[in-house]
Amino acid sequence: xxxxxxxxxxxxxxxxxxxxxxxxxxxxxxxxxxxxxxxxxxxxxxxxxxxxxxxxxxxxxxxxxxxxxxxxxxxxxxxxxxxxxxxxxxxxxxxxxxxxxxxxxxxxxxxxxxxxxxxxxxxxxxxxxxxxxxxxxxxxxxxxxxxxxxxxxxxxxxxxxxxxxxxxxxxxxxxxxxxxxxxxxxxxxxxxxxxxxxxxxxxxxxxxxxxxxxxxxxxx
Amino acid sequence: xxxxxxxxxxxxxxxxxxxxxxxxxxxxxxxxxxxxxxxxxxxxxxxxxxxxxxxxxxxxxxxxxxxxxxxxxxxxxxxxxxxxxxxxxxxxxxxxxxxxxxxxxxxxxxxxxxxxxxxxxxxxxxxxxxxxxxxxxxxxxxxxxxxxxxxxxxxxxxxxxxxxxxxxxxxxxxxxxxxxxxxxxxxxxxxxxxxxxxxxxxxxxxxxxxxxxxxxxxxx
Numbered sequence: 001x002x003x004x005x006x007x008x009x010x011x012x013x014x015x016x017x018x019x020x021x022x023x024x025x026x027x028x029x030x031x032x033x034x035x036x037x038x039x040x041x042x043x044x045x046x047x048x049x050x051x052x053x054x055x056x057x058x059x060x061x062x063x064x065x066x067x068x069x070x071x072x073x074x075x076x077x078x079x080x081x082x083x084x085x086x087x088x089x090x091x092x093x094x095x096x097x098x099x100x101x102x103x104x105x106x107x108x109x110x111x112x113x114x115x116x117x118x119x120x121x122x123x124x125x126x127x128x129x130x131x132x133x134x135x136x137x138x139x140x141x142x143x144x145x146x147x148x149x150x151x152x153x154x155x156x157x158x159x160x161x162x163x164x165x166x167x168x169x170x171x172x173x174x175x176x177x178x179x180x181x182x183x184x185x186x187x188x189x190x191x192x193x194x195x196x197x198x199x200x201x202x203x204x205x206x207x208x209x210x211x212x213x214x215x216x217x218x219x220x
Numbered sequence: 221x222x223x224x225x226x227x228x229x230x231x232x233x234x235x236x237x238x239x240x241x242x243x244x245x246x247x248x249x250x251x252x253x254x255x256x257x258x259x260x261x262x263x264x265x266x267x268x269x270x271x272x273x274x275x276x277x278x279x280x281x282x283x284x285x286x287x288x289x290x291x292x293x294x295x296x297x298x299x300x301x302x303x304x305x306x307x308x309x310x311x312x313x314x315x316x317x318x319x320x321x322x323x324x325x326x327x328x329x330x331x332x333x334x335x336x337x338x339x340x341x342x343x344x345x346x347x348x349x350x351x352x353x354x355x356x357x358x359x360x361x362x363x364x365x366x367x368x369x370x371x372x373x374x375x376x377x378x379x380x381x382x383x384x385x386x387x388x389x390x391x392x393x394x395x396x397x398x399x400x401x402x403x404x405x406x407x408x409x410x411x412x413x414x415x416x417x418x419x420x421x422x423x424x425x426x427x428x429x430x431x432x433x434x435x436x437x438x439x440x
Contacts, residue, residue, distance in 0.1 A: 158380025177293030
């Protein structure tokens with residue numbers, strides 16, 4: 001369940017905003033040990049489907065990924081805090097049902113879906129991140145059902161798919177998407193997943209992050 | 221059809237980013253005259269429903285407004301370019317059908333829905349903006365149907381509702397939402413509509429814009 005390979009957070013991180021340098025990758029087993037018992041734990045999940053269609057006949061979309069606009073006006077993955085007595089996976093499944101109306105009899109997250117856990121020492125925060133692949137048809141149904149979730153329009157304000165291509169100007173598409181506001185380290189969770197699930201190469205991710213940073217610099 | 225009252229773009233504009241100072245309000249009749257015939261024209265629409273529910277039992281949502289995540293990774297209203305031979309309203313209805321699968325037999329935009337037109341002299345760009353109120357039940361159906369639009373997942377990457385409240389920290393909610401990336405002057409179109417449709421007072425809007433600007437400054 002633990003992610004033991006160094007599959008690239010450090011290089012994403014070093015190119016990203018300074019606050020995110022404060023997150024440290026940690027083994028799952030350690031993160032749920034006594035040592036971090038009094039930390040705040042949260043669990044978030046990425047549902048995705050491979051999608052090889054071309055956008056405008058030119059840009060390969062590669063995957064549909066379910067993210068959302070949150071009640072607080074910023075982007076993130078569905079999920080939330082682990083309640084007392086829950087383990088991270090139980091919390092994730094509960095939140096998935098509340099937030100996106102996920103049918104847990106069909107698409108439950110399991111231990112096998114754990115991708116990575118990050119630790120923020122100063123904030124005493126542990127962020128568990130899971131990914132789960134479904135078919136494109138299943139994805140579309142999940143997305144549609146998400147608009148009937150109990151919390152839709154109250155805690156969830158929209159279901160979105162990040163564009164995963166970069167357009168001719170080198171900014172529109174994924175780099176522009178990444179320059180929006182994200183909750184916690186969900187931007188880095190997305191990049192980590194794109195890389196480790198082999199959806200986008202680390203070279204392409206580095207180029208996107210550079211483009212995003214350049215744009216932010218130029219608009220100061 | 222023309223918006224003749226000075227209903228507040230100038231004060232929103234003066235508090236917003238510098239690029240938006242380049243947009244100038246213009247009378248609709250003038251904007252579609254011979255003088256601007258060779259300019260690029262676009263038409264966008266805001267569908268909304270009043271929604272007095274409380275979010276977390278505390279924050280009045282006030283209205284559900286349909287915006288979207290675009291293919292290029294940024295936020296905007298459905299709509300698009302006016303094709304040769306079309307008037308702005310025809311273009312808007314065509315785009316609404318393509319992008320959000322709007323049932324034009326039930327919810328067509330008409331001349332009465334015109335709110336404001338902006339001109340960008342340097343870019344030779346004319347932006348027509350329309351708003352249309354529907355019931356909350358109608359809104360939910362429109363939103364659901366939007367996920368079955370022809371262009372969903374290809375040109376539209378998600379249907380979202382901006383949060384219209386501000387949370388305890390003075391930033392989460394509408395100010396945080398406004399700090400995301402927006403297409404054209406759609407952020408200003410949103411603020412203009414919130415004010416002129418009496419959904420939020422100009423004082424509250426000014427406070428939100430100030431909070432957004434302060435946050436952007438602090439994160440440089």
